[in-house]
Amino acid sequence: MSKVLIIGAGGVGNVVVKKCAREPEVFSEILLASRTKSKCDKIAQETGSDHVKTAQVDADNASEVSALIREFQPEMVINVALPYQDLPIMDACLETGVHYLDTANYEPKDVAKFEYSWQWAYKDKFEKAGIMALLGCGFDPGVTGIFTAYALKHHFDEIHYLDIVDCNAGDHGKAFATNFNPEINIREITQKGKYYHNGQWVEIEPMSVHQPIDYPGIGPKESYLLYHEELESLVKNIPTIKRARFWMTFGQSYITHLQVLQNVGMTSIEPIQFKGVDIVPLEFLKALLPEPSSLGENYSGETSIGCQIKGIKDGKERTYFIWNNCKHQDAWNDVQGQGIAYTTGVPAMLGAKMMLTGKWMKPGVWNVEDFDPDPFLAELGHYGLPWHEKVDAKLAFNDYE
Numbered sequence: 001m002s003k004v005l006i007i008g009a010g011g012v013g014n015v016v017v018k019k020c021a022r023e024p025e026v027f028s029e030i031l032l033a034s035r036t037k038s039k040c041d042k043i044a045q046e047t048g049s050d051h052v053k054t055a056q057v058d059a060d061n062a063s064e065v066s067a068l069i070r071e072f073q074p075e076m077v078i079n080v081a082l083p084y085q086d087l088p089i090m091d092a093c094l095e096t097g098v099h100y101l102d103t104a105n106y107e108p109k110d111v112a113k114f115e116y117s118w119q120w121a122y123k124d125k126f127e128k129a130g131i132m133a134l135l136g137c138g139f140d141p142g143v144t145g146i147f148t149a150y151a152l153k154h155h156f157d158e159i160h161y162l163d164i165v166d167c168n169a170g171d172h173g174k175a176f177a178t179n180f181n182p183e184i185n186i187r188e189i190t191q192k193g194k195y196y197h198n199g200q201w202v203e204i205e206p207m208s209v210h211q212p213i214d215y216p217g218i219g220p221k222e223s224y225l226l227y228h229e230e231l232e233s234l235v236k237n238i239p240t241i242k243r244a245r246f247w248m249t250f251g252q253s254y255i256t257h258l259q260v261l262q263n264v265g266m267t268s269i270e271p272i273q274f275k276g277v278d279i280v281p282l283e284f285l286k287a288l289l290p291e292p293s294s295l296g297e298n299y300s301g302e303t304s305i306g307c308q309i310k311g312i313k314d315g316k317e318r319t320y321f322i323w324n325n326c327k328h329q330d331a332w333n334d335v336q337g338q339g340i341a342y343t344t345g346v347p348a349m350l351g352a353k354m355m356l357t358g359k360w361m362k363p364g365v366w367n368v369e370d371f372d373p374d375p376f377l378a379e380l381g382h383y384g385l386p387w388h389e390k391v392d393a394k395l396a397f398n399d400y401e
């Protein structure tokens with residue numbers, strides 16, 4: 001029985017709160033806090049539970065978060081606000097001695113760059129304070145790291161090649177919208193792509209490498225090589241990996257919209273003067289686009305995210321595929337959310353449950369693959385994300401050397 005503070009009342013926050021509220025024997029009291037309290041109140045009311053309370057907080061301000069923690073006295077904080085808030089919230093956790101979990105690594109606001117170094121630098125401090133931080137416990141990062149750890153534990157002596165394949169074959173009916181926070185999403189896609197090969201990071205122009213990948217139950221979809229943060233922790237934690245890449249699908253209409261917006265400067269994070277006021281074009285664009293949490297009701301189709309792996313077992317080459325498919329309508333029926341928020345929020349709730357029940361608990365700052373994948377994957381299907389695996393799978397790639 002533990003109290004939990006959840007920060008962020010967007011698409012993902014909606015899922016985490018509703019899933020936690022249904023597990024009162026683990027999350028006995030929930031405080032949902034965010035920048036806009038009315039969004040917290042709406043979610044809390046929809047849970048129909050009287051053990052969900054709400055508060056207003058500016059999580060860019062560590063002392064405001066510390067004050068809220070002191071008042072509510074939670075066991076842990078689940079951070080599903082934006083990556084910009086990771087460090088202030090971790091500072092507040094350190095100051096007050098409570099555990100921490102997030103789903104996306106820290107990004108400074110003024111540079112579109114995401115890497116674990118800033119958060120990994122807190123490891124000694126968290127260890128000394130006797131508290132734990134679990135980084136990147138959504139789907140990707142999150143379940144993709146847990147899938148890889150499971151593959152290594154049960155099917156490989158050494159993993160050599162890892163391709164994470166992420167497809168959203170959904171249709172929300174809008175001309176252009178992003179499935180999670182537009183600012184973070186567009187920053188991720190418009191920066192250079194990067195993959196790991198033989199100990200080096202290889203950089204490529206944005207969206208310049210692509211190929212069709214056949215997704216289970218969906219079929220072939222054009223998929224683009226992007227940099228994604230779990231690659232950084234996985235190649236560090238599994239040093240036998242020779243090559244690690246991340247692929248994501250985008251429809252032609254999405255790419256055309258993005259190109260136009262980029263060409264006219266709307267995706268820039270450099271402030272410009274407009275009528276005497278400094279505005280950041282990407283922040284302004286975010287204000288115009290649909291909120292990710294609003295996309296769920298008429299969203300059809302499904303997501304498919306998994307890991308295609310090649311390596312060695314008992315001296316022989318082996319291929320392996322592990323994946324989950326999630327229908328947007330199932331997410332809507334369960335929590336009035338869409339599939340991307342659902343596939344992020346369910347693992348965040350389950351990661352928190354692993355911590356609070358002591359299955360995953362050690363002081364320090366950790367990534368998901370640092371823990372035993374079995375108890376997590378034993379429960380993932382039960383919470384709405386069933387997964388599948390295939391040994392000797394036919395992989396989407398033929399470029400192994």
Ligand code: NDP
Nearest residue numbers: 008009010011012035036059081104138139140141180181
């Ligand atoms: P949304 O934009 O829908 O929600 C973000 C929420 O954070 C909003 O409620 C927002 O408040 C709140 N917030 C923003 N700034 C502050 C602040 N300074 N203080 C307090 N609250 C603040 O985003 P999503 O729900 O789509 O994404 C949430 C997180 O999940 C992001 O970090 C995203 O990168 C991550 N993510 C991870 C994935 C994974 O698989 N690992 C996949 C998808 C997302 P307001 O309502 O006032 O704007």
